[in-house]
Amino acid sequence: MRNISLIFKQFSRSVLLVAGLVVYGLTAQAQADAAKGEAIFKAKCTACHKIETRLTGPALGPQLTSETDDAYLTKWIQNSQALVAAKNPKAVKIFNEFNQVTMTSFEELSDADVGNVITYVRTEWKKMQDDTSKKPPVPTEPSGPSSLVVWSLIGVILIAFIVILVLNKVIATLERLLLNKQGLLPEEEETTDEEAKANRLATVKKLLKNKKLVFFIVLCGTIAMGSFSWVTMWNTNVHQGYQPVQPIKYSHELHAGVMKLECQYCHTGAFKSKNASIPSLNVCMNCHKSVKTESPEIHKIYDALGYDPNTAKYDSTKAKPMQWVRVHNLPDLAYFNHSQHVKVGNIKCQTCHGQVQEMKEVYQYSPLTMKWCIQCHKRTEVNGKGNAYYDSILAAHDKIKKGEKVTAAVLGGIECGKCHY
Ligand code: HEC
Ligand code: HEC
Ligand code: HEC
Ligand code: HEC
Ligand code: HEC
Ligand code: HEC
Numbered sequence: 001m002r003n004i005s006l007i008f009k010q011f012s013r014s015v016l017l018v019a020g021l022v023v024y025g026l027t028a029q030a031q032a033d034a035a036k037g038e039a040i041f042k043a044k045c046t047a048c049h050k051i052e053t054r055l056t057g058p059a060l061g062p063q064l065t066s067e068t069d070d071a072y073l074t075k076w077i078q079n080s081q082a083l084v085a086a087k088n089p090k091a092v093k094i095f096n097e098f099n100q101v102t103m104t105s106f107e108e109l110s111d112a113d114v115g116n117v118i119t120y121v122r123t124e125w126k127k128m129q130d131d132t133s134k135k136p137p138v139p140t141e142p143s144g145p146s147s148l149v150v151w152s153l154i155g156v157i158l159i160a161f162i163v164i165l166v167l168n169k170v171i172a173t174l175e176r177l178l179l180n181k182q183g184l185l186p187e188e189e190e191t192t193d194e195e196a197k198a199n200r201l202a203t204v205k206k207l208l209k210n211k212k213l214v215f216f217i218v219l220c221g222t223i224a225m226g227s228f229s230w231v232t233m234w235n236t237n238v239h240q241g242y243q244p245v246q247p248i249k250y251s252h253e254l255h256a257g258v259m260k261l262e263c264q265y266c267h268t269g270a271f272k273s274k275n276a277s278i279p280s281l282n283v284c285m286n287c288h289k290s291v292k293t294e295s296p297e298i299h300k301i302y303d304a305l306g307y308d309p310n311t312a313k314y315d316s317t318k319a320k321p322m323q324w325v326r327v328h329n330l331p332d333l334a335y336f337n338h339s340q341h342v343k344v345g346n347i348k349c350q351t352c353h354g355q356v357q358e359m360k361e362v363y364q365y366s367p368l369t370m371k372w373c374i375q376c377h378k379r380t381e382v383n384g385k386g387n388a389y390y391d392s393i394l395a396a397h398d399k400i401k402k403g404e405k406v407t408a409a410v411l412g413g414i415e416c417g418k419c420h421y
Contacts, residue, residue, distance in 0.1 A: 037120030040113055044106060051124050056260070057103060058094070061125030064118055074114045079105040101260070150227050157220055164216070237331075243363035244325035248300050257357035263349050270349070274337045274417040278324055281305050327362050328353075334370070337417055344389040345380070 048056035067073060067090075076083055076091060080103045083091035109117075207213055255261050264270060269277035281301050292298045293309055302309055306318035330336055341347045349356065354365030366372055384390040392412070399406050412418055 033116045034120040034123050036113070037116035037118070038124075040109065040117050041120055044104075044109075045117070048103070051121055052128055056101060057098065060121045061128065064121045065125055070115070070118060073118060074111055076103075077114050077117070078107050078109060081105060099258075099260070150231065153223065153227065157223065161216075161220075164213075238367050238369055239329075239364055240367045241363055242327060243361055244327060246325055246361065247323055249297050251360045252356045252362055253358055253360045260357075263356075270338045271343050272339050274335075274339070274420070276338045281322055327364055328368065330368060334373075336373075339417060344387065346383060346387075347380075 045060070049058070049060045051059065051061040053059050064073065072083075072088075072090065080091060080095070082105075084095045106114075255266075256263060266279035266283055267276040268279075269275045281304055284301050285305070285307070288298050288301055289312075299309075301307075301322075303318075304320055304322045306315040306320075307313070308315065341352075342349070352366050353362075356362060382390075392410070396406055396410050399410070407413070
């Protein structure tokens with residue numbers, strides 16, 4: 001009998017061991033999968049997808065969590081157009097939802113590769129939901145002391161004031177009681193109006209003589225004025241939310257949002273120079289020569305260019321510049337370069353300008369204060385891998401180390417944007 005129970009014990013132990021190993025192996029496998037998936041996701045999908053928000057394509061976190069048919073997803077990722085062509089109802093639905101923008105086919109990815117990407121996205125999305133602190137830092141923060149600080153200060157002052165009032169009342173009552181006990185309190189007399197008035201005046205005079213009270217009131221006044229001017233000064237010249245009226249009702253929501261024109265189609269400078277630049281009206285004419293020709297808004301473009309839609313001829317003598325009102329404006333003492341941020345830093349326009357593609361009229365989304373610049377510089381990690389800018393710096397670094405000749409030109413000294421505003 002004893003033997004049997006011994007054997008049983010040993011057997012159950014080894015079963016437990018094997019089970020443990022299998023579970024361990026599986027989790028290790030899952031981790032490896034997610035890591036492989038991350039590499040593929042970053043290389044192939046981030047151009048159009050983010051995990052948490054919609055970009056050109058849907059937010060993949062929620063999408064891959066609600067859609068659980070992995071076989072369908074694999075087919076979709078490897079060749080979405082084949083599914084659309086085969087009239088797969090799910091595929092057709094999402095294709096239409098995204099204005100029939102074609103997703104690139106990834107036939108080079110094996111089923112396992114795709115599985116890894118899906119695992120990565122699902123685990124990452126779960127992590128994001130579990131741990132809200134992992135969400136990317138919001139770059140815009142109100143400048144100056146937060147309103148919470150100001151309000152709690154006011155609250156503390158109010159409470160202190162009430163406590164003092166109550167204490168005063170208590171002391172007065174106690175004094176009266178004491179005097180009463182000693183029989184020293186004069187009999188209350190009937191007071192006339194005149195006397196009441198005089199009494200009140202006397203109380204005010206007494207209060208004014210109370211140094212503690214006067215000090216307290218002056219202190220409150222100073223704190224209130226101080227915080228008011230502190231907030232005002234912090235916000236001087238901060239034009240967050242500034243939204244001037246433009247000469248033409250041009251809408252980013254329509255052109256960049258609904259029509260999905262790339263930002264650089266119009267703001268060509270953003271990737272290669274300091275200024276993002278406002279497009280010339282010729283860019284608009286690429287389409288508006290034939291689109292909405294009857295609209296009075298579009299006729300403003302024609303007038304500015306001296307263009308006659310009936311003859312399709314330009315008359316440069318009638319041309320006058322379009323006076324767009326500048327929304328963002330740093331003072332001249334600060335140097336900001338778009339290409340350094342957009343191209344080298346790989347920062348999305350929306351990080352600084354907000355969801356422009358959803359704005360009917362553009363407004364200043366970020367405060368554009370020095371604190372705003374500095375905070376982002378402290379928080380943002382620079383990505384040095386596969387970045388031509390850093391490759392050139394590293395190359396120069398190697399040359400200097402080897403004692404070879406390095407000119408300022410090698411360090412970017414002949415790029416226009418380094419010297420010119
Ligand atoms: C060129 C842009 C682009 C790239 C790159 C891209 N996608 Fe997409 N994706 C889209 C668009 C747009 C849609 C929406 C459907 C449509 O219009 O075709 C979409 C939809 C999807 C869907 C939803 C399918 C459904 O029916 O729920 C998944 C999943 C997906 N993409 C995964 C990926 C993965 C994984 C990668 C990288 C391997 C990737 N995408 C790369 C543009 C892209
Ligand atoms: C079809 C051309 C076109 C496209 C595409 C376009 N823009 Fe613009 N953008 C303009 C014009 C014209 C103005 C000037 C009028 C105005 O402020 O609305 C402008 C103004 C702006 C401004 C304000 C500039 C200032 O005065 O400070 C920002 C910021 C901006 N665009 C960002 C973007 C971003 C981000 C995208 C991509 C999502 C984009 N734009 C796409 C034409 C375009
Ligand atoms: C890629 C083509 C394209 C470009 C470039 C383009 N637009 Fe448009 N625009 C359109 C289309 C399409 C519509 C919408 C027509 C409709 O409502 O059916 C439109 C509508 C408009 C409208 C609204 C007209 C109305 O009365 O409803 C204005 C204003 C406008 N565009 C101004 C501009 C300006 C200014 C530029 C240059 C900075 C520009 N567009 C560049 C295609 C373009
Ligand atoms: C790191 C933050 C940041 C990013 C990213 C960024 N911008 Fe800007 N943008 C600014 C600041 C700051 C100004 C004001 C510059 C000035 O007044 O000198 C500005 C000004 C502009 C202007 C006004 C004209 C000009 O050139 O000064 C346009 C248009 C513009 N941005 C478009 C874009 C577009 C399009 C992108 C994406 C390709 C983009 N920005 C990315 C911060 C940013
Ligand atoms: C959204 C984050 C962000 C904001 C906001 C931002 N920057 Fe930057 N900035 C970066 C990053 C990231 C880099 C590094 C890019 C690179 O060289 O890899 C950078 C680089 C720079 C550099 C070049 C530093 C060097 O020597 O290479 C200057 C100058 C600069 N920023 C100025 C500004 C100014 C001025 C503002 C505010 C008006 C600003 N930035 C706002 C992220 C930001
Ligand atoms: C090393 C600094 C530096 C670089 C790099 C540089 N410039 Fe200049 N640039 C200057 C200086 C300084 C002046 C003013 C010279 C003068 O007034 O005689 C100037 C003047 C100019 C002018 C004449 C402006 C006027 O009002 O007369 C133009 C145009 C110009 N540069 C264009 C460019 C272009 C385009 C590039 C890039 C290919 C470039 N520069 C690169 C320093 C530079």
